[in-house]
Amino acid sequence: MSAGRLLSLMLLLQSRGRLSARAIAGELGVSVRTAYRDLVRLQAAGIPVYAEPGRGGGYQLLEGYRTRLxxxxxxxxxxxxxxxxxxxxxxxxxxxxxxxxxxxxxxxxxxxxxxxxxxxxxxFHLDAPAWYREPEPTPLLPLFVDALLTGRAVDVRYRRWRAPQEVGRRLCPYGLVLKSGVWYLVAAGGSRIATYRVAQVLEAVLSEERFDRPQGFDLGAYWTSYLEDFHARRWTGTATIRLSPRGRRRLPDNVPPEVVRAVDSTAVPVGDDGWVEAVIPTESTDHACGELLRLGIDIEVLAPAELRQAMTATVGALARAYGLQDQHGPRPPRTMEEETVKRIGIIGAGEIGRAIVTGLCDGGDKSPEVFLSPRGARTAAELSARYEGVQVCADNQEVVDRSELVIIAVRRQDRHGALAGLRVDDDKIVVNVMAGVANDELRRTLATDAPLVRAIPLPAIRERRSVTVTYPTHPVVDPLFECLGGVLPVADEAAFNVFSALTGTLTTHYSYLATLTSWAADQGIASDHADRYIRGLFQGVGRALSDETRSLHQLAADHETPNGNNERIRTTWFGPANSEALHKALDGLLADLT
Structure with missing residues (x-):
């Protein structure tokens, strides 16, 4: 028999009150018979332990008895x-x-x-936060302590990672957990128990609602289960990589332990230079790309294709950002002044014509001279008044005569009236932005041997944020559109027409957003509030689209929770039938464009 165990039994009864012999045995890790013997010995030592018979009875110390430490x-x-x-x-x-x-x-x-x-x-001194991490400010932590101790619900405004990021919740706090210097609140909200990072709580107010913490809730057991579930959900795929000897040595400082263990267990030598091939677990494509890029030239991703493409796109973007290295040193960024023609004419001053002029003149480079046709007189006059180098010509022929490069941006149905009798010398360059008008047809209309290039500039070209598809590639036209946001030359006119058909879906997106706003208004939401929210929601989508390291399918997956709201709308509304209808509409448009 251990004297320490008797002391533990006495302190257990002092701290917990009445306990059955079976409960005492469980707490001390002994048999029930041993627990009975220890209780008898405790009584023999003069400790006032007595038994309470009957249902709910057990052993306890005489009320008021306390031992010294x-x-x-x-x-x-x-x-x-x-x-x-x-x-x-x-x-x-x-x-x-x-x-x-x-x-x-x-x-x-x-x-x-x-x-x-x-x-x-x-x-001894405890410094809980990890290296390279500042302690998180948690000014609301004492409020949650108060809520926990008084059993009061809390109204919070919380910032989460998915949209909408800021949400309101009424929470019933069950406990606080400190992990690696970060505080987490475990609380019931609605129908489930969830974990909230305390530093992400923006506002919190104690409510008057009282609640009872479930008797069977075990905070330690919940946290263990939460961590197990987190690690089970964390790794969503695998990647096959090649790793140099130096890269393998650097692994522990750059990737999680699970990835290091995976390399150790799956590594197979390839060649005689010490490189190995291994299969590792991955989170999202975006996360894996950022993590593996830390290893630089010591790693190569072999599969999956989307991760390899993301690595390639990121490295390519870095190369462009730092300039391409050649024998003369880094290549300086392109500017409008040194890369493009000095005199540009635009026939047609509609939405696209206006966007091109704005992109040319608002870019910060030395702008070219721009000559506008009198078509769309109000727009042409407005642009001429705004920009010093923009002039309105008397007719379309003057536009051609004064320009080195002519952009034809009239509507398809207006082309015959706008271009009839126009003389275009062979030393000009003609950019055709008319949808559905092939270069062969335009050449017959203009009766010229001048080079013709088709292009699909989009309205965002005004901000130099739009990629323009071109065909065929041209040493003057391609740099022009590269300076206006980017250029995507394609191999043939058939491919060009596919991109032209895709452009026809633009207003459908606006109509989709307008439909969402109308639905919200039908539910009693003020139209201006619904409009503001929908704009903010999809502006976030636009920012996500600028991340070219993730495929569109991956972006969709990253923004969708299994069995969540987004998945429900996608599968019930945009199902196979709707997808097929969209394909048919695009097929029909493509047929009209070719």
Missing amino acids: TGMSEGEARALFFASLPGPAADLGLTAEVTAARLKLLAALPAGLREEAARTAAV
Whole structure:
């Protein structure tokens, strides 16, 4: 029999109150028979333990009896002070209470143990946050402590990672967890228990609602289950990689332990230079790309294709950002002044014509001279008044005569009236932005041997943020559109027509957004509020589209939770029938364009 176990039994009864012999056995890790014997021995030692018979009965100490802490060992006295480390206590707003409790405990210890405890406290210090991470500000943490201790619900405004990012919730706090210097709140909200990062709570107010924490809820068990579920959901795929010897040495400092273990267990030598091939777990394509790029030239992604493409796109973007290195050193960025023609004419001053002029003149480079046709007189006059180098000509022939490069941007149905009798010398360059008008037809209309290039500039070209498809490639036209946001030359006119058909879906997107706004208004939401929210929601989509390291399918997957709201709308509304209808509409448009 252990005297320490008897002391533990006495302290257990003192702290927990009435307990059955079976519960005591479970707490002390002994048999029920041993628990009975220990209780008898405790009574024989003069400790006032008595039994309460009947249903709900058990063993307990005489009311008011308390033992002194003089039975502590040196190790127990040392351990006591690890429970009162100042950092977490300060976060919780308990600094004063912890200090007072520590002084009282010190006073209760014999002199020798008191000195030992003080020495231990002086030589250990806890700094919970990991390296390279600032402690997160958690000004609302004491409020959650109050809510936990008083059983009151809390109204919060919380910032999460998915859209809409800021949401309101009423939470019933069940506990607080400190992990690696980061505080988490475990709380019931609605029909489920969830975990919230305290630093992401923007506002919190104690409500008058009271709640009872479920008796069976075990915070430690919940957290263990939460971590297991997190790790199970974290890895969504695998990648096959080649790794150099140096890359393998660098792995532990750059990737999670799970990836290091996967390399150790799957690595197969390839060649005689020490490189290995291995299969590793991955999260999203975007996350894996950023993580693996830390290894630089010491790693090559072999599969899957979308991850390899993301790595290629990112490396390519870096190369463009830093300039292409050649024998003369880094290539300076292209500018409008040195790469393009100096005199540009535009026939047609509609939406696209206006966007091209704005992109040419608002870009910060030295702008070319721009000559506009009198078609769309109001727009032409407005652009001429805004930009010094823009002039309105008397007719279309003057536009051609004064320009080195002529952009024809009239509507398809207006081409015969706008271009009839126009003389275009062979030394001009003609850019055809008319949808559905092939270069062969335009050449017959103009009766010229001048080079003709088809292009699909989009309205965002005004901000130099639009990629323009061109055919055929041309040493002057391609750099012009590269300066206006990017250029995508294609191999033939058939491919060009496919891109032209895709452009026909633009207003469908606006109509889709307008339909969403109308639906919200039907539900009683003010139209201006619905409009503002829909714009904000899909502006976020636009920003996500600028991330070329993720495929469109991957972007969709990253924004969708299994069995969540987005998946429900996609599968019930945009199902196979709708997808097929869209394909047919595009097929019909493509047939008209060719």
